[in-house]
C-alpha cells in the first residue's frame with residue numbers, strides 16, 4: 001500500500017520540483033484534489049474565515065479542526081494532509097502534545113503551528129515523539145491583534161534578519177516544513193535557499209519550494225481580496241476541477257505566483 005508522508009514533499013524539493021498545496025475542509029474537495037494530483041492538503045484554520053464567516057482565525061476551536069480533518073481524510077487518497085493547530089492550543093509543550101495527538105488521530109499526517117523562537121521546545125518535543133511539524137512565519141494570522149492587522153512582515157533589515165534566524169532555529173529544532181506568509185520575495189528566496197526543509201509560500205514570491213492558497217480564494221468565491229490571490233476559476237471557464245488542475249500546473253511550471261502576486 002502506498003502511504004503518503006512528508007518524505008514525498010522532501011523528495012520534490014531535492015529534485016528541484018515545486019509542490020502544490022491547497023486548503024480543503026471537506027471530503028468532496030479532498031477527493032477532487034486527489035484526482036488532480038495536488039501534492040498536499042492543508043486543513044487550515046482559515047476555515048474560520050471561509051466556512052464560518054469569522055473575521056479572523058481566532059474563534060476556531062480544536063473540536064472544529066478535528067471535524068474538518070476527519071472529513072478531509074475520508075475524501076483524500078494520496079495527498080499529504082497537514083492540520084493547523086488552532087489559536088491557543090499549543091501554549092505549552094504539554095498542551096501542544098495533546099493537541100497534536102488529536103489532530104493526528106483525526107487523520108492528519110503533519111501538524112502546523114504559528115510562531116518563531118518561542119516554539120523551539122515545543123517543536124523539539126513533538127519531533128522526538130514522532131510528530132512531523134510544519135512551522136509558520138511571517139504574517140501569522142492567530143497573532144493579528146498583536147501584529148496590528150494583516151500586514152506584510154520582514155520588510156526592514158532588522159525584522160528580515162530575525163525571520164531568517166528564526167527559520168534556521170525552527171529547522172534545527174526539528175521542523176520538517178516551513179510556511180512563509182506575506183513576506184518580501186527576496187527574503188523568502190533566501191530562507192528557501194538556506195534551509196534544507198521544504199518552504200511553502202503564500203504571498204512569498206515564486207522562489208520558494210511550494211505554494212499554498214485558500215481554496216475559496218483561488219476559486220474566486222470568497223470576498224477576500226489580497227495581492228497574492230489569483231482567480232483560477234476565471235481562467236478555467238468556471239469549472240472547479242479545471243481551476244484546481246490549472247493551479248497545480250501553474251505552480252509546477254513556476255508560472256504562479258507571478259510578480260504581481262508577490263511583495264517586494
Ligand SMILES: Nc1nc(=O)c2c([nH]1)NC[C@@H]1CN(c3ccc(C(=O)N[C@@H](CCC(=O)O)C(=O)O)cc3)CN21
Pocket residue numbers: 046049050056057139141150151152182214216217222224225226227228
Ligand atoms: N480567505 C482567506 N484567505 C487567506 O489567505 C487568509 C484568510 N482568509 N484568513 C486568515 C489569513 C488572513 N490573511 C491575510 C489577510 C489580509 C491580507 C492583506 O490585506 N494584505 C495586504 C498587505 C498590506 C501590506 O502591504 O502590509 C494586501 O494588500 O494584500 C493578507 C493576508 C491570510 N489568511
Ligand SMILES: CC(C)C(=O)C(=O)O
Pocket residue numbers: 023042043044045046047084179181202212213214
Ligand atoms: C493560508 C494557510 C497557510 C493557513 O494557515 C490557513 O489556511 O489557515
Ligand SMILES: [Mg+2]
Pocket residue numbers: 044045046057084
Ligand atoms: Mg492557518
